[in-house]
Amino acid sequence: MDFTNMKEKMEKTINNYADRLAEIRAGRANPAILNKIKIDYYGTPTPINQVAGISVPEARLIVIQPWDMSILKEIEKAILASEIGINPNNDGKVIRLAFPELNEERRKEIVKDVKKMAEEAKVGVRAARRDGMEEAKAEQKEGNITEDELKQAEIEIQKITDKNIEEIDKILEAKEKEVMSV
Numbered sequence: 001m002d003f004t005n006m007k008e009k010m011e012k013t014i015n016n017y018a019d020r021l022a023e024i025r026a027g028r029a030n031p032a033i034l035n036k037i038k039i040d041y042y043g044t045p046t047p048i049n050q051v052a053g054i055s056v057p058e059a060r061l062i063v064i065q066p067w068d069m070s071i072l073k074e075i076e077k078a079i080l081a082s083e084i085g086i087n088p089n090n091d092g093k094v095i096r097l098a099f100p101e102l103n104e105e106r107r108k109e110i111v112k113d114v115k116k117m118a119e120e121a122k123v124g125v126r127a128a129r130r131d132g133m134e135e136a137k138a139e140q141k142e143g144n145i146t147e148d149e150l151k152q153a154e155i156e157i158q159k160i161t162d163k164n165i166e167e168i169d170k171i172l173e174a175k176e177k178e179v180m181s182v
Helices: 004-022 069-081 104-141 147-180
Strands: 038-041 044-047 052-058 061-066 088-090 095-098
Touching: 004 104, 004 147, 038 069, 061 069, 069 088, 069 095, 104 147
Parallel strands: none
Antiparallel strands: 038 044, 052 061, 061 095, 088 095
16 A cells, blocks of 8 residues: 555645744744745745845844845835844844843743644644545455555554654754753
């Protein structure tokens, strides 16, 4: 039996979870928080990273240097309108985003959110497992596989699921450590 479709669904779930975690502000400057912010660039919604150079010169600072200085105000407005919770500092040439130190209460809140996201990712993986199991049972009903092959497929599906859940737990643990040790 082919598990490719199920594995792809699980991988997408994990990648989506990892991408969402990258956007979480953990006290360190991470350019990924700008990924969802778009500006109006000549009538086209464009991500900031496509119209400006983004660098992290210090642990708590992101510098955005637009290639076209006329869009500096647009970038500043887009950052203010987004919900990243950081006020941009515009000096006429670059925009600086200074990340404040996180207090203990905020760190615990972030960890709680990260755990919630991990649980959502696990639910996604389990949904892919359920789909895989249903597919295997349908194959057996159609007479394409025997009952023994069905049992073997179920064991294999569970192994794949366990491996992916373990991967989510590793990602969660790493992010938790990052948030709590900043």
